[in-house]
Amino acid sequence: MNKESIDFTTMASNLGFDEDEFKEVAQLLVSVSLSDMEQLEQGIATQNSDQVKNAAHSIKGASGNLGFMDLAHCAETIENSARSNDIDNLSPHIQTIKKALNRISNSLMG
Amino acid sequence: MVPVTLEMTVKETGSSSQRNINMFITHPLTILTIDDHPLNLRIIEKTLSKEGYRVLSAANGPSGRRLARQQQPDLILLDIKMPGEDGFDVIRSLKQDPATMAIPVIFLTASHSVTSKLKGFQLGAVDYITKPFHPLEVIARIRLHLKLSIAGNSLITAQADRLRQVSQAQASLLPTPQTHPDAAFGIFYKTMEEAGGDFYDIIDVADNIKGYFIADFSGHGIETSYMTYSLKALLTQNFTPIYKPSESMKIINDVLVELLPEEKYLTACYLLINRMTGLATIINAGHLPVIFMPASGEAHLIKIDGDILGIFTDATFGVMQFKVSPGDRLFMYTDGLVESVRNKITWCRGADTLLPLFREAPRLSIEDMPQYLVGKIFNDNTFPEDDILLISVEV
Numbered sequence: 372m373n374k375e376s377i378d379f380t381t382m383a384s385n386l387g388f389d390e391d392e393f394k395e396v397a398q399l400l401v402s403v404s405l406s407d408m409e410q411l412e413q414g415i416a417t418q419n420s421d422q423v424k425n426a427a428h429s430i431k432g433a434s435g436n437l438g439f440m441d442l443a444h445c446a447e448t449i450e451n452s453a454r455s456n457d458i459d460n461l462s463p464h465i466q467t468i469k470k471a472l473n474r475i476s477n478s479l480m481g
Numbered sequence: 482m483v484p485v486t487l488e489m490t491v492k493e494t495g496s497s498s499q500r501n502i503n504m505f506i507t508h509p510l511t512i513l514t515i516d517d518h519p520l521n522l523r524i525i526e527k528t529l530s531k532e533g534y535r536v537l538s539a540a541n542g543p544s545g546r547r548l549a550r551q552q553q554p555d556l557i558l559l560d561i562k563m564p565g566e567d568g569f570d571v572i573r574s575l576k577q578d579p580a581t582m583a584i585p586v587i588f589l590t591a592s593h594s595v596t597s598k599l600k601g602f603q604l605g606a607v608d609y610i611t612k613p614f615h616p617l618e619v620i621a622r623i624r625l626h627l628k629l630s631i632a633g634n635s636l637i638t639a640q641a642d643r644l645r646q647v648s649q650a651q652a653s654l655l656p657t658p659q660t661h662p663d664a665a666f667g668i669f670y671k672t673m674e675e676a677g678g679d680f681y682d683i684i685d686v687a688d689n690i691k692g693y694f695i696a697d698f699s700g701h702g703i704e705t706s707y708m709t710y711s712l713k714a715l716l717t718q719n720f721t722p723i724y725k726p727s728e729s730m731k732i733i734n735d736v737l738v739e740l741l742p743e744e745k746y747l748t749a750c751y752l753l754i755n756r757m758t759g760l761a762t763i764i765n766a767g768h769l770p771v772i773f774m775p776a777s778g779e780a781h782l783i784k785i786d787g788d789i790l791g792i793f794t795d796a797t798f799g800v801m802q803f804k805v806s807p808g809d810r811l812f813m814y815t816d817g818l819v820e821s822v823r824n825k826i827t828w829c830r831g832a833d834t835l836l837p838l839f840r841e842a843p844r845l846s847i848e849d850m851p852q853y854l855v856g857k858i859f860n861d862n863t864f865p866e867d868d869i870l871l872i873s874v875e876v
Contacts, residue, residue: 395523396520396523403518428562431518433521435613453636
């Protein structure tokens with residue numbers, strides 16, 4: 372993700388939404404995905420690949436639907452790793468997702 | 482909320498449907514979404530309510546099914562991957578419940594797997610939307626399937642003009658013993674043209690209750706073929722446990738009277754076997770008599786009078802109900818089988834001439850009987866210039 376501000380207007384019109392509507396669902400994306408991230412990290416701590424996979428799947432679907440494709444691809448990478456029970460080296464991806472969610476959250480407030 | 486009327490959709494489908502002015506729907510069309518992800522629910526809610534739909538949302542299978550029963554939505558969007566009861570479980574329950582079985586279901590899935598999609602279709606889904614979905618795609622597919630559903634529920638006339646048939650489509654409609662192993666039947670089906678005038682279907686009324694339908698349209702060709710397509714839809718909608726077979730036949734006739742061009746009609750016969758109660762019901766609409774071959778006893782004809790389908794609104798059909806036992810066999814067929822036994826004889830007399838062949842035939846498996854009998858009747862080579870259809874059924 373780059374540091375430029377997010378173009379909500381364009382993203383909204385891609386979905387056929389107006390900007391306020393888009394911001395409302397984007398806010399929902401942030402809060403649901405943050406709680407998914409808690410599940411994901413808990414899954415890593417307890418070595419529960421299924422839990423990691425399901426949480427990543429949820430983030431992937433939701434962010435993809437809104438057009439946050441970088442976020443979706445990163446979540447997909449985690450989902451695929453978890454599917455092959457490889458959940459020990461996910462920190463960089465987790466950081467990327469957290470940063471992306473923060474960025475969306477900050478843009479929504481700004 | 483803006484009420485959605487069918488007038489809008491009718492206009493979009495073109496002038497051919499505009500005669501169906503009696504089909505206006507004045508209530509808003511209702512869509513139920515069942516998805517465990519709140520974001521998906523919200524996006525769909527927003528998208529659809531803007532288009533004038535009434536939107537219901539459920540975050541899991543059980544509450545989705547409850548809403549479906551109570552609110553009778555016009556269409557259901559159903560997520561496959563949900564914790565607990567997944568989408569496949571939900572659609573299975575919906576399709577088994579008479580209150581919800583007719584509601585079209587579109588699956589939402591992140592999976593591109595063909596197996597998963599086929600499983601959904603097999604369970605009764607009408608379509609798939611792959612995630613991430615675009616709201617406009619959701620609207621487009623919902624519109625399409627509401628149109629199809631409304632057309633079906635409004636007894637087909639609305640969309641009839643639009644149905645164009647090809648022989649592959651017809652062939653794909655015809656069930657086989659392999660696709661219906663519970664139905665214990667055999668089939669011989671040969672058409673002289675790409676689009677034949679003979680038609681049959683197997684109706685899964687319930688686990689131990691199967692319907693066997695056979696029909697012969699007057700004339701052949703594309704026109705006939707598209708009508709068989711419509712007939713198939715009519716059978717599925719009307720031969721349900723909700724109606725008695727005679728009521729179903731009456732409804733089907735009423736629709737066909739409206740649907741078929743003048744001079745076009747069909748003869749048909751419906752056999753319903755309840756293997757739990759050991760009862761067989763036959764409804765005859767001007768069709769050839771069923772041949773009944775008891776497990777112990779001689780083959781004989783079951784002659785029942787009845788009007789043909791598609792001509793008279795006040796038609797009456799012959800109904801007969803009788804006890805059957807495991808091992809009993811019944812045979813249904815079209816005129817191609819009897820008219821060539823002797824030239825130009827009446828159907829019933831033609832059927833009489835078949836009996837000795839049936840009585841002498843060895844007791845092969847029920848799947849193999851039709852092939853064997855047709856081979857005997859035509860000496861394995863001299864097939865007539867007509868469709869031939871023979872169905873064998875074992876109780």
